[in-house]
Amino acid sequence: MEYKEYIEKFFNQGHKHYLSHISIDCVVFGFHENELKVLLLNMKNLNSWVLPGGFILKDEEMETAVKRILTERTGLTDIFLHQFQTFGGLSRSSFTVPELFFKNLQIKKDSWMFDRFISVGYYALVEYSKVKPIPDILSEKCEWFNVHDLPELAHDHRHIFDEAWQSLRFWINHYPIGYNLLPEKFTMPDLQKLYETILDRKLDRRNFQRKMLATGILNRLNEVKPGVAHKAPYLYTFNIAAYEKTLKTGFGFAL
Amino acid sequence: MEYKEYIEKFFNQGHKHYLSHISIDCVVFGFHENELKVLLLNMKNLNSWVLPGGFILKDEEMETAVKRILTERTGLTDIFLHQFQTFGGLSRSSFTVPELFFKNLQIKKDSWMFDRFISVGYYALVEYSKVKPIPDILSEKCEWFNVHDLPELAHDHRHIFDEAWQSLRFWINHYPIGYNLLPEKFTMPDLQKLYETILDRKLDRRNFQRKMLATGILNRLNEVKPGVAHKAPYLYTFNIAAYEKTLKTGFGFAL
CATH class of the missing domain: 3.90.79.10 (Nucleoside Triphosphate Pyrophosphohydrolase)
Known part of the structure; x- marks a missing residue:
């Protein structure tokens, strides 16, 4: 037509x-x-x-x-x-x-x-x-x-x-993201960059790592990032079962 | 008509x-x-x-x-x-x-x-x-x-x-509630009962108190509940400024 x-x-x-x-x-x-x-x-x-x-x-x-x-x-x-x-x-x-x-x-x-x-x-x-x-x-x-x-x-x-971006920023504070957006194996700095990009601000490295590990949605592999000579960061994968469960409940208080 | x-x-x-x-x-x-x-x-x-x-x-x-x-x-x-x-x-x-x-x-x-x-x-x-x-x-x-x-x-x-109730349950895990629903001064058990009623399940007392105090939205008064003879619980009020601020951001990760 x-x-x-x-x-x-x-x-x-x-x-x-x-x-x-x-x-x-x-x-x-x-x-x-x-x-x-x-x-x-x-x-x-x-x-x-x-x-x-x-x-x-x-x-x-x-x-x-x-x-x-x-x-x-x-x-x-x-x-x-x-x-x-x-x-x-x-x-x-x-x-x-x-x-x-x-x-x-x-x-x-x-x-x-x-x-x-x-x-x-x-x-x-x-x-x-x-x-x-x-x-x-x-x-x-x-x-x-x-x-x-x-x-x-x-x-x-x-x-x-503006409302969508605000809603997305809220979402990632309460629900997991990253699956389908990151490679299967990724480093903690990769994940932090995803959050920083969406939140549009820098996050404290130690605090981020501590909170992320506490969510239980990550598996740390017995592998470090290849091709990095000095202090290569560990690789992680998502724990899919925990990830899917948290997608339903949110991190929240976990009261 | x-x-x-x-x-x-x-x-x-x-x-x-x-x-x-x-x-x-x-x-x-x-x-x-x-x-x-x-x-x-x-x-x-x-x-x-x-x-x-x-x-x-x-x-x-x-x-x-x-x-x-x-x-x-x-x-x-x-x-x-x-x-x-x-x-x-x-x-x-x-x-x-x-x-x-x-x-x-x-x-x-x-x-x-x-x-x-x-x-x-x-x-x-x-x-x-x-x-x-x-x-x-x-x-x-x-x-x-x-x-x-x-x-x-x-x-x-x-x-x-059903969707509204689920949304409300999600909401109270992420945003403060209680202001306008509780008396100006209330006890931690009063607040816990409000959460338990909406979430429709029992919550652990110590865990609830610890998480609630960590939110920073409560002021503990130098007063206990009147008329209770033994181990009278402390009274609290909402810290309105912190409450209002958290209404905008949610508790979330607070990354």
């Missing part, structure tokens, strides 16, 4: 297929070489950056919709998603786009896309070198940005990103 | 005032004399128990809607609300009510109320003796139930309740 035809059908007929008033926004975090990145789309003819997002088909589970949206818009499949917050503010509701966008397009003034939307926010954490983002028909580009160097985002997407 | 007129207007005209496809469900937990209770409504002419819930007006913030719904349906005002999960399953969508409900009512077959709804879940924790629940025009009764002795709930409300 041509872009013009697609957009017109989407604006004029979309309400027949999708639930009105409800959208999905995804914050996809990528971890690579000790940098935290986020995946953004550049909308065609708008030159504005947005989070990957979309809508729920009338006969579709919400979780299925989220996975479909990420696959359609970014080429990503099978990634861990966490629902972190639903955004229902009034000020987010107006879908304001430049007049230019509608040039040469036949779009009804009462299109469902101009209605108010409540948006359900999900975030994901992926090893970014493993994924090949593909822009969809609506997007010019699909690119990773360092979280410290984001372009201006449309709508309230900066706010959604 | 009469019940019949109200219901007919709500089913036949409600979509003009409320956002379609989106509902709010509230799980209001009450703590009283070491029992955890939940507030339920009994719907008129249906004899079925439901969580207090409602819809968002087209020009209303979602948070405002939640507060309005709780006030309208239960008489509660100014209570702490926590958004815990949004429910988007397909199986929850069908609004099935007995034919009996519609007897003598003129309701359109394509009423917005028969559409699918995504529901945003909030929970609250209140000292239940302070509130006077008032049934609204739709409800026969508005009552507290012990969480261990709930009646059958309509729709997926049992699932929503």
Whole structure:
């Protein structure tokens, strides 16, 4: 389908297929070489950056919709998603786009896309070198940005990103992370760097090691990192059973 | 307005005032004399128990809607609300009510109320003796139930309740609670009973005391509980500044 035809059908007929008033926004975090990145789309003819997002088909589970949206818009499949917050503010509701966008397009003034939307926010954490983002028909580009160097985002997407990052920072203080993000065998400094990147601050080495070992999710191997001549650090693996259990309960107080 | 007129207007005209496809469900937990209770409504002419819930007006913030719904349906005002999960399953969508409900009512077959709804879940924790629940025009009764002795709930409300309780149990392992639920001065056993009631299990006394004191949110007073002859327990107050700070960060690792 041509872009013009697609957009017109989407604006004029979309309400027949999708639930009105409800959208999905995804914050996809990528971890690579000790940098935290986020995946953004550049909308065609708008030159504005947005989070990957979309809508729920009338006969579709919400979780299925989220996975479909990420696959359609970014080429990503099978990634861990966490629902972190639903955004229902009034000020987010107006879908304001430049007049230019509608040039040469036949779009009804009462299109469902101009209605108010409540948006359900999900975030994901992926090893970014493993994924090949593909822009969809609506997007010019699909690119990773360092979280410290984001372009201006449309709508309230900066706010959604901020809340997602805060939620992720909270999450890693309470639940294990690292599995699927680190190699099978890793050192304590590797794990600390992952935490430091997400928390965006330096952590005390001894304190970190002590707390991490106390969680019981790590196995120290009888092996040190190869190729390090002096004081080579020990290698660790995750204790998968303990890791999975802690994913359910959180570290918390462990009262 | 009469019940019949109200219901007919709500089913036949409600979509003009409320956002379609989106509902709010509230799980209001009450703590009283070491029992955890939940507030339920009994719907008129249906004899079925439901969580207090409602819809968002087209020009209303979602948070405002939640507060309005709780006030309208239960008489509660100014209570702490926590958004815990949004429910988007397909199986929850069908609004099935007995034919009996519609007897003598003129309701359109394509009423917005028969559409699918995504529901945003909030929970609250209140000292239940302070509130006077008032049934609204739709409800026969508005009552507290012990969480261990709930009646059958309509729709997926049992699932929503279970998720809310799980979320609350998680919350108290990571964030302080007790302020507004306990008297200004309380003993360590009082605080432990609050945790035990919500967690629904016994906790080790020494371990609990040690972990609680380590959080830094408690001030031990130079006073013991009056009226206790032998080994009277010390009284505590919350350190409000530390309490408020920890409400933002959580206990977590404190990495």
